[in-house]
Amino acid sequence: MSHTLTILDVRDRIHQARSVTVLTGAGISADSGVPTFRGTDGLWKNYRAEELASPDAFARDPKLVWEWYNWRRELVATKRPNAAHEALVKLEQRIERFWLITQNVDGLHPLAGSQQLSEIHGNIWKVRCTQCERFWPNRDLPLVYPPICAHCPGLLRPHIVWFGESLAPEDLTRSYQALQDCEILLIIGTSGVVYPAASFAPIAKDGGALVVELNLEPTPNSPVVDLSFHGRAKDLVPLLLQTV
Numbered sequence: 001m002s003h004t005l006t007i008l009d010v011r012d013r014i015h016q017a018r019s020v021t022v023l024t025g026a027g028i029s030a031d032s033g034v035p036t037f038r039g040t041d042g043l044w045k046n047y048r049a050e051e052l053a054s055p056d057a058f059a060r061d062p063k064l065v066w067e068w069y070n071w072r073r074e075l076v077a078t079k080r081p082n083a084a085h086e087a088l089v090k091l092e093q094r095i096e097r098f099w100l101i102t103q104n105v106d107g108l109h110p111l112a113g114s115q116q117l118s119e120i121h122g123n124i125w126k127v128r129c130t131q132c133e134r135f136w137p138n139r140d141l142p143l144v145y146p147p148i149c150a151h152c153p154g155l156l157r158p159h160i161v162w163f164g165e166s167l168a169p170e171d172l173t174r175s176y177q178a179l180q181d182c183e184i185l186l187i188i189g190t191s192g193v194v195y196p197a198a199s200f201a202p203i204a205k206d207g208g209a210l211v212v213e214l215n216l217e218p219t220p221n222s223p224v225v226d227l228s229f230h231g232r233a234k235d236l237v238p239l240l241l242q243t244v
């Protein structure tokens with residue numbers, strides 16, 4: 001007789017696990033009021049994220065790209081971590097080997113208290129010089145255009161991994177290690193269409209992990225994972241991790 005895993009079984013498995021890896025996307029921040037990228041509320045002045053978050057877009061019209069990031073920074077500045085972010089902080093504290101890989105650039109995971117994490121797409125609260133490559137935190141609201149480097153005449157850009165750019169090698173290495181090493185991978189609120197994160201589910205599965213997806217709806221990851229739960233991250237994550 002085949003046995004279908006329930007949320008209680010997954011809870012038990014997490015309870016006993018020594019290594020858990022979590023991958024998050026914009027869906028976890030949606031419950032804090034941050035628009036997702038591919039949802040209808042994610043459009044800004046009718047541009048899609050792909051049309052603004054790229055080196056080409058920045059080379060063509062840096063002012064426009066900064067206007068978009070200023071809009072997102074103003075918006076994110078008013079938002080707080082939600083119960084899902086908080087549940088992951090508690091999980092990190094009780095699991096021997098825990099790693100959080102987030103595609104989110106809003107900084108809500110570190111704000112909630114997550115420490116064992118890679119922000120693989122960067123952080124909206126950091127800027128980087130396009131000439132000397134130095135980067136540092138910046139919370140100016142708005143960031144007045146054109147922002148110029150403190151060390152050279154270079155124009156500053158958001159410290160974010162744009163479409164067509166590579167992830168930082170140390171983030172990739174740490175993420176692959178966490179995916180290959182984990183007993184359980186939780187995938188929370190990502191559409192699963194942006195690489196390399198879109199390839200993380202099969203990597204963890206090949207390594208023998210139980211892979212569980214939490215999302216409002218089915219995604220391209222769904223056929224690969226062992227189990228999908230549908231609902232809002234702020235409800236499902238605390239329920240699964242027993243923090244409610």
Ligand code: OAD
Pocket residue numbers: 024025026027028030031036037038039042049050053103104105121160161162163188189190191192193194214215216217219231232233234
């Ligand atoms: P997307 O906007 O592509 O997908 C958001 C996912 O979250 C969708 O699958 C939704 O169904 C799901 N979702 C929405 N609300 C939810 C909720 N309350 N609870 C649970 N799930 C919910 O965002 P990402 O997958 O994160 O890159 O996108 C990946 C990358 O593409 C982003 O990091 C960003 C973007 O362009 C950069 O900023 C560089």
